[in-house]
Amino acid sequence: MPSFSLVHLEFLGWAAMWTLGLSAIAFIGGGLVGFAVALMRISPFRGVRYAAIVYIQVVQGTPLLILLFLIYFGIAIVGFQEVPALIAAGIGLTIYSSGFLAEIWRGCLESVPKTQWEAAECLALTPWQRMTRVILPQAMRIATPPTVGFLVQIVKNTSLASVVGFVELAQAGKLINNSIFEPFTVFMVVAAIYFAICFPLSTWSRRLERKLNVSRR
Amino acid sequence: MTYQFDFSALLAYWPEFLQGAWLTLQLSAVSTVAGFIVGTLCAIGRADGPPWVKFLVASYVEIIRNTPLLVQVFIVYFGIATLGVRVSANTAAVIALVVNVGAYTCEIVRAGLESVHKSQLEAADCLGLSKPQIYWHVVIRPAIERVYPALTSQYVLLMLASSITSQISAEELTAVANRIQSDTFRSFETYIVVGIIYLALSFVVRIALWLFGLAVFVRKRKLGTAL
Numbered sequence: 001m002p003s004f005s006l007v008h009l010e011f012l013g014w015a016a017m018w019t020l021g022l023s024a025i026a027f028i029g030g031g032l033v034g035f036a037v038a039l040m041r042i043s044p045f046r047g048v049r050y051a052a053i054v055y056i057q058v059v060q061g062t063p064l065l066i067l068l069f070l071i072y073f074g075i076a077i078v079g080f081q082e083v084p085a086l087i088a089a090g091i092g093l094t095i096y097s098s099g100f101l102a103e104i105w106r107g108c109l110e111s112v113p114k115t116q117w118e119a120a121e122c123l124a125l126t127p128w129q130r131m132t133r134v135i136l137p138q139a140m141r142i143a144t145p146p147t148v149g150f151l152v153q154i155v156k157n158t159s160l161a162s163v164v165g166f167v168e169l170a171q172a173g174k175l176i177n178n179s180i181f182e183p184f185t186v187f188m189v190v191a192a193i194y195f196a197i198c199f200p201l202s203t204w205s206r207r208l209e210r211k212l213n214v215s216r217r
Numbered sequence: 218m219t220y221q222f223d224f225s226a227l228l229a230y231w232p233e234f235l236q237g238a239w240l241t242l243q244l245s246a247v248s249t250v251a252g253f254i255v256g257t258l259c260a261i262g263r264a265d266g267p268p269w270v271k272f273l274v275a276s277y278v279e280i281i282r283n284t285p286l287l288v289q290v291f292i293v294y295f296g297i298a299t300l301g302v303r304v305s306a307n308t309a310a311v312i313a314l315v316v317n318v319g320a321y322t323c324e325i326v327r328a329g330l331e332s333v334h335k336s337q338l339e340a341a342d343c344l345g346l347s348k349p350q351i352y353w354h355v356v357i358r359p360a361i362e363r364v365y366p367a368l369t370s371q372y373v374l375l376m377l378a379s380s381i382t383s384q385i386s387a388e389e390l391t392a393v394a395n396r397i398q399s400d401t402f403r404s405f406e407t408y409i410v411v412g413i414i415y416l417a418l419s420f421v422v423r424i425a426l427w428l429f430g431l432a433v434f435v436r437k438r439k440l441g442t443a444l
Contacts, residue, residue: 057416058416060419061377061415061416061419061420062377062412062415062416062419063377063378063380063381063391063415064377065380065381065383065391066380066391066394066408066411066412066415067412069394069404069408070405070408070409070412073404073405073408074405077220077405152282152283156283156284156285156286157285159285159286159287159288160285160287160381162287163384170285170287170288170291173288173291174291177291177295183291183292183295183296183298183299184292184295184296184299187288187291187292187295187296188292190288191280191284191288191289191292194283194284194285194288195280195283195284198282198283198284199279199283202279202282202283
């Protein structure tokens with residue numbers, strides 16, 4: 001029986017690239033959708049606000065695994081056959097991260113003091129100008145550390161994309177383990193690669209947080 | 218879109234859905250209680266232990282928080298098997314979940330411990346309280362009280378994350394769903410039903426933890442704010 005070798009390590013390296021790619025898709029897609037939902041969540045119209053609340057509650061109240069299965073089987077129902085696993089996984093993770101990012105960013109938008117909103121209005125800025133010139137520059141500063149922190153969650157959760165047949169790091173580990181059956185070695189290496197991706201992000205997030213709190217120290 | 222939704226095929230399976238949901242709740246409850254104990258002990262060790270304990274706890278927390286639960290579940294399940302000990306999938310699932318949530322609890326509780334003001338400790342010292350007394354009356358209880366909302370969200374996430382243990386065929390709700398959909402070929406309907414059940418469970422867990430908080434934190438209930 002062959003044992004764990006450089007060939008396997010190379011395979012894991014490629015799979016790690018796919019993990020990173022899927023994470024990027026999930027973050028960009030989830031960021032765009034999540035920002036829209038965050039704006040809806042603080043909209044002055046009650047109906048829009050409730051729609052956003054329901055969306056967030058549903059996404060945060062169901063496991064990602066179930067969401068991925070629903071997308072996977074749902075796409076076939078809508079009429080697309082043979083959709084690449086990357087698309088299915090990308091959509092699922094986009095929806096998942098949008099639900100969480102919306103709630104994170106809502107908090108950041110609302111943490112900009114009310115007086116800033118009012119002052120912008122008194123200066124006769126249009127709602128668009130108020131958002132882009134006054135609120136967002138302040139909210140983004142507050143939002144950076146938790147957003148970077150959430151990136152770690154996204155990277156970790158791409159491991160679930162294996163259930164829709166997407167070969168990323170965790171699935172690659174499973175495949176190798178099926179052929180050489182050295183679960184401990186294989187999954188330790190897989191875990192180490194995940195750690196190598198996530199730990200710098202966590203550290204960066206913490207450092208940003210400390211930098212942001214400089215005035216309160 | 219010509220798909221005919223058919224939920225009637227699933228009606229016959231409701232006892233199994235219920236069984237799965239019950240096991241999910243059991244898994245989560247056991248992992249929550251054990252994870253809370255592990256996490257709190259680790260937080261105390263990290264705040265007040267000798268340097269090597271601090272280092273050990275810090276490594277444990279960072280390693281667990283920066284690797285996916287799925288991989289942790291695999292390592293526990295297959296790792297224990299290679300050691301020659303036979304454990305059921307459910308046991309392996311609980312072990313993995315406890316190890317996982319213990320690290321997150323440690324981080325949350327640590328924030329709570331740090332929020333206890335130094336003057337409180339000095340006051341307790343002056344009153345001649347012993348170390349365990351100080352920890353129990355002055356540090357732990359107010360700390361937990363403060364971070365209780367964060368713990369609540371973490372344990373709801375734990376309940377949802379327990380679905381991952383279906384990958385090692387622990388017989389909880391998601392695994393039940395996987396079996397039912399391959400029996401009935403009603404995949405989409407099955408996962409809609411299970412999604413709704415999870416949604417309901419997350420509300421139930423949230424309300425249960427809120428009621429538990431009301432019962433335990435008497436002072437908070439009477440004052441209306443955390444101290």
